Amino acid sequence: MLDSSAMVYVKFFASLREQLGTGELQLPLRPGMRVEDVWNSAAGQPLPEHMLMARNQEYVQADAEVRDGDEVAFFPPVTGG
Amino acid sequence: MLDSSAMVYVKFFASLREQLGTGELQLPLRPGMRVEDVWNSAAGQPLPEHMLMARNQEYVQADAEVRDGDEVAFFPPVTGG
Amino acid sequence: MSVALHPAPFDPWRTLGEFEAGGGAPPGKFGATAAFVGTMRDFNEGDDVRAMFLDHYPGMTEKHLEAIRAEAMERWPLDAALIHHRVGNVEPGDPIVLVAVWSAHRAAAFEACRFIMEDLKSRAPFWKKETLVEGERWVEKNT
Amino acid sequence: MSVALHPAPFDPWRTLGEFEAGGGAPPGKFGATAAFVGTMRDFNEGDDVRAMFLDHYPGMTEKHLEAIRAEAMERWPLDAALIHHRVGNVEPGDPIVLVAVWSAHRAAAFEACRFIMEDLKSRAPFWKKETLVEGERWVEKNT
Numbered sequence: 513m514l515d516s517s518a519m520v521y522v523k524f525f526a527s528l529r530e531q532l533g534t535g536e537l538q539l540p541l542r543p544g545m546r547v548e549d550v551w552n553s554a555a556g557q558p559l560p561e562h563m564l565m566a567r568n569q570e571y572v573q574a575d576a577e578v579r580d581g582d583e584v585a586f587f588p589p590v591t592g593g
Numbered sequence: 594m595l596d597s598s599a600m601v602y603v604k605f606f607a608s609l610r611e612q613l614g615t616g617e618l619q620l621p622l623r624p625g626m627r628v629e630d631v632w633n634s635a636a637g638q639p640l641p642e643h644m645l646m647a648r649n650q651e652y653v654q655a656d657a658e659v660r661d662g663d664e665v666a667f668f669p670p671v672t673g674g
Numbered sequence: 675m676s677v678a679l680h681p682a683p684f685d686p687w688r689t690l691g692e693f694e695a696g697g698g699a700p701p702g703k704f705g706a707t708a709a710f711v712g713t714m715r716d717f718n719e720g721d722d723v724r725a726m727f728l729d730h731y732p733g734m735t736e737k738h739l740e741a742i743r744a745e746a747m748e749r750w751p752l753d754a755a756l757i758h759h760r761v762g763n764v765e766p767g768d769p770i771v772l773v774a775v776w777s778a779h780r781a782a783a784f785e786a787c788r789f790i791m792e793d794l795k796s797r798a799p800f801w802k803k804e805t806l807v808e809g810e811r812w813v814e815k816n817t
Numbered sequence: 818m819s820v821a822l823h824p825a826p827f828d829p830w831r832t833l834g835e836f837e838a839g840g841g842a843p844p845g846k847f848g849a850t851a852a853f854v855g856t857m858r859d860f861n862e863g864d865d866v867r868a869m870f871l872d873h874y875p876g877m878t879e880k881h882l883e884a885i886r887a888e889a890m891e892r893w894p895l896d897a898a899l900i901h902h903r904v905g906n907v908e909p910g911d912p913i914v915l916v917a918v919w920s921a922h923r924a925a926a927f928e929a930c931r932f933i934m935e936d937l938k939s940r941a942p943f944w945k946k947e948t949l950v951e952g953e954r955w956v957e958k959n960t
Contacts, residue, residue, distance in 0.1 A: 674943070
C-alpha cells in the first residue's frame, strides 16, 4: 500500500536543469525505491553514464536506497575552480 | 714575475666571516691560481668539505681558475627562505 | 571564514590579509603558507569568453568544500586552511577560487593546497556556463 | 619589482595585490596564480627563537634570484613570476620570503612555484643567525 505522504524531493542542476526544463520536483516514494528509480520516474530518459548523483547532499551511486523525505539530486560533471 | 698590480678580491660570509674575523681581504694574484689556492692563502686552514665557493658572484668549484680582479667568495651552506 | 561562497567579486589577497589579521592562523607557529588563486580568463577552448555564470548546489557545495578542508586538515599537519569560491555572474579577470593553507613547513603546505584544488576541480558541485561572442555553452568537463 | 630584497618588514599579500594592480601579470590571460610565503617562527630545532639576522651576499643574492626566476620562466609557460625576500633583522611572525607565479593553468603554476622555493632554499645565498633565549647560533643547513 502506497504511503501517500512519503515523498522524494528531486533536484537537477546546470545543463541538465535546462534540458529537463525544471530544477526541482517531488514524487511519491515507492517501497524499495533506489536513486536510479527516482531518475527513471522523474527524467523520462535513460540515465546517462556520466551523470553524477547525490542523496541528501552527499555523492551516492545509482543503487543507493531512497527513504521518505530524501533529497536526491542529479547533475553533470562538475567544472568549478 | 709577479704582476704586482694583479689582485684577487676575497669575501667571506656568515659564520665563516665570524670565525676568520673578517669579511673581505685582497691578495696578489699568482699565475695559474685557482679558487682553492686563494682559500689556502687567505684562510690559513684546510678548505672544509661543505664550504661553498663563488667567482664573480657565480658558483664555482675549487679548481676554477682565478684571473686579475676576480671576486672570490667563500660561505657555508645557505639557509634562506 | 574558512569556507565561503562569494556572489560578488572578491579580492583574494585582501581576503588572506584579513584572515591572518583576524587570527585565522597562529602567528609564530606557522612557517609556510601556500595559496592558489584561479582567475577567469577571457579565452577558453579556442573561443573568446565574454562572461560566465557559475552555478552551484546550495547546501551541498558548502558541505563538500568543508569536507575537503576537513580532510586536508586531517591528512597534513596544518594550522589553518581556507577555501573561497565565486558563484553567480563572473567577468574575465575576476578571481574565481582562492585556496590557502598554513603549516609549519612548506612540503605539507604545497601538498595540501594542491590536494584541495584538485579535489575541488574534480568533485565540488560547481558548473560554468560561458557567454561567448555568439551564444552560450556549459563547460563540459574540467582539465 | 619581480625580484626584491626587503631590509624592513613587508606585507606579502599587499605586495601581490600591488604587483597585479601595476600590471605585473596580464589580466584575462593568466588563469592560475600559485604563491608561497615563508614566515619566521618563534621556535626552531627545539629552541625558542627570539629574533633572527638574515645575512646575504649583496650582488650575488640578487643575481641568483633573478637567475632562478628566469629559469622558471623558461621551463614553464608562465605569464609572470616574483621573488621577494627579507634581509637584516627579522622578528617571529615576520614574513621572510614570497614567491608567486602566474600562468594559464594550475599545474605549471604549482610546479614552478615549488621549483623556485626549493632552489631558493638550497642555493640562494642567504644565511640565518638565530637569537635564542640564551645566545645566538647560525642555522646549520636547510631542511
